[in-house]
Every structure is written in C-alpha cells, then in structure tokens.
C-alpha cells in the first residue's frame with residue numbers, strides 16, 4: 215500500500231519537487247499550493263483548474279490533513295481556542311485573539327515542553343513530542359478557514375483575511391523543533407500561501423542561542439525572548455535553559471539577530487511573579503543589564519496566570535505598574551499584556567493544553583472554581599490592566 219503524502223507537510227520548494235516527481239511543471243505546484251493554503255481546499259476534485267489527470271493522480275498519492283479539532287470555545291471577549299489532536303493521546307492548543315485592526319493566532323510547536331520553566335504549566339507536563347510541519351501549519355490552515363466559515367467569508371485571496379499575525383508562543387520551544395518550525399514559517403510568508411510579512415510573524419524562544427543565530431540566516435522573523443529574570447541566578451531557577459545559555463550569551467545572540475530581523479528591536483517577555491522577580495531592585499537591575507549590552511528591546515510584562523503546582527502567585531497590579539514605570543523612566547518601551555480569554559483558560563500560562571489529560575473546558579472551569587473557593591476569588595483570574 216502506498217503511503218499518502220500529507221501536502222501540508224511540504225514547503226513551497228518541496229511541493230515543486232514533489233509535483234516534479236509526478237511529471238508536473240512548477241506552476242502546477244503553485245496552483246496546488248494556492249488551493250490548499252488560500253482556499254483551504256482539501257478535496258482535490260474541487261481544484262477545478264487542475265487537469266483531471268492530475269486530480270486523479272493526487273487522489274491516489276496525497277492528502278491534505280490538519281490535526282482534528284477536539285474542542286472549540288469562544289470567550290466572551292471573542293478569543294477563540296481550539297484544542298487539536300496530535301495523535302497518541304497528545305493535544306495542543308491554538309488560540310485566536312481578535313483585536314480592532316488585527317487578528318493574532320498563537321500556535322504550538324511541540325506537545326509538552328522539555329525546558330520546564332517554573333511558571334509554565336506546559337513545562338510541568340514534560341515533553342511529549344515534536345509537531346510535524348503539517349501539525350504546525352495545519353493550526354493556521356484550520357483556524358483561518360474555520361474563522362471564515364463562522365463569519366461567512368469566502369475562502370480565497372479576495373476574502374477578508376482573518377489571521378493577520380502569528381505568534382509562536384503556544385506550547386513548546388519552537389527552536390528545539392527547528393526544521394519543522396522553519397518550514398512552517400516559510401509557508402506563512404510565501405505569497406502563494408498566507409503571504410504574511412516577516413514583521414507580523416513572531417517566534418518566541420526561551421533562549422536557545424545557537425538556534426537564534428541559525429534562524430537569523432534561515433528565516434528571520436520577529437523575535438521574542440522569554441527573559442523573566444534580571445540576573446543569572448534568578449533566571450537559572452525560573453528558566454533552567456539559562457544554565458546552558460546565560461544572559462550575556464543570550465543578549466549577545468539577540469543583538470546579532472537584530473542585524474537580520476524585520477524589526478529593530480527584540481521583544482523581551484517578563485512574567486510578573488509576586489515577590490520573585492517583581493521588585494524595584496529587579497527592575498533597576500534590568501535597566502542596567504539592557505544598558506550594559508546596549509540592546510534595542512521592548513518589554514512585555516505578563517501578569518502571571520497562577521496554577522497550583524507552580525507555588526507562585528501573580529504580582530499585584532500596582533506592583534506591575536510600578537515595575538513598568540521604572541523601565542519606562544529609563545526610556546525602555548514597556549507594555550503590560552492585557553490577558554484575554556480567561557473564561558476559557560486561554561490566558562497566558564494556561565496555554566498548556568492537556569497533554570495527557572483531555573479534561574474538557576467545562577471540567578477545568580469547575581476545577582478553577584474550586585481553587586478560587588480555596589485560594590480566593592482572584593485565583594487564576596486575569597484582571598485587565600490598562601496601560
């Protein structure tokens with residue numbers, strides 16, 4: 215029996231080569247790619263401008279298969295979250311965040327994560343496996359066309375695009391699943407697929423230094439780094455990867471990356487943890503660190519979304535504001551993330567998915583209500599902070 219090729223696994227060059235092996239010209243690959251990624255088509259028979267003989271060949275050799283949707287929930291603020299099946303009891307989350315002038319999709323690159331950051335519920339679940347290209351790009355493919363279907367917007371390049379920005383900030387460390395991640399990025403940028411500009415695609419890493427350099431050469435999209443600490447001792451504890459690639463090396467890699475990046479700054483993510491990394495002294499230490507290395511950056515302060523196993527709590531809002539003020543007074547652009555979708559557990563830090571445990575959202579909300587009874591009504595709840 216011939217194994218069917220999942221065409222979502224192929225980047226533009228690979229699709230040309232694959233069609234070439236079938237005796238087809240490169241422009242046929244472009245047509246096919248447009249059907250798949252711009253029209254969301256998975257049925258070869260519907261690809262009407264392909265010759266009948268090619269459609270017949272495709273039917274016996276290929277499929278277009280995105281991960282199946284396990285659950286689909288929309289929050290009162292419009293945030294939509296899908297739990298998708300990536301096989302063998304693994305599931306990952308994909309989250310769409312609508313804003314006035316843009317729609318951002320947060321996608322996952324691994325089921326679980328080996329980095330094990332202390333404040334991250336994904337890390338607590340351990341590493342399960344790397345996602346394939348089809349499973350990564352399939353999240354964008356599924357979400358774009360699901361959103362269009364919901365709104366009654368026609369597929370194809372003329373229909374209003376729903377996803378204008380992509381962030382690789384879901385489950386997993388993208389740079390530890392390098393090749394599939396880069397292949398998926400190339401598809402996001404390709405004009406015959408999603409045609410997103412490099413500025414609108416952001417890869418977030420916990421700091422895999424050699425791979426930051428490699429990415430700058432292979433596919434330099436916007437870069438975000440999970441910093442979360444102002445010195446090595448603290449970061450060793452919060453982001454264990456720091457022991458391998460300490461702050462000075464990480465910041466040097468960010469600076470090298472900026473020579474190739476589509477933006478002239480790196481976004482530094484900083485999860486605000488009560489009493490752990492959120493004092494005035496930490497903020498001042500950050501200011502000194504950035505000044506010492508002269509790094510062009512922007513801070514994004516993230517109110518921590520607590521989960522019991524972490525033993526950590528979210529900094530109080532006035533503390534977050536005071537921390538931000540110290541950075542801003544030093545001339546560093548700083549934003550405080552308004553966390554969205556908390557009623558469907560799509561808030562930051564809840565993007566854990568249920569790797570082995572596919573408890574449905576209803577059950578999880580009940581579980582959360584139990585925690586709130588025990589630890590107070592703000593437990594696990596994100597309070598919007600105006601900037």
Ligand code: SF4
Pocket residue numbers: 327328329330331334335336337338384385386387420440
């Ligand atoms: S924060 Fe990112 S890198 Fe760290 S454990 Fe969570 S998913 Fe992995």
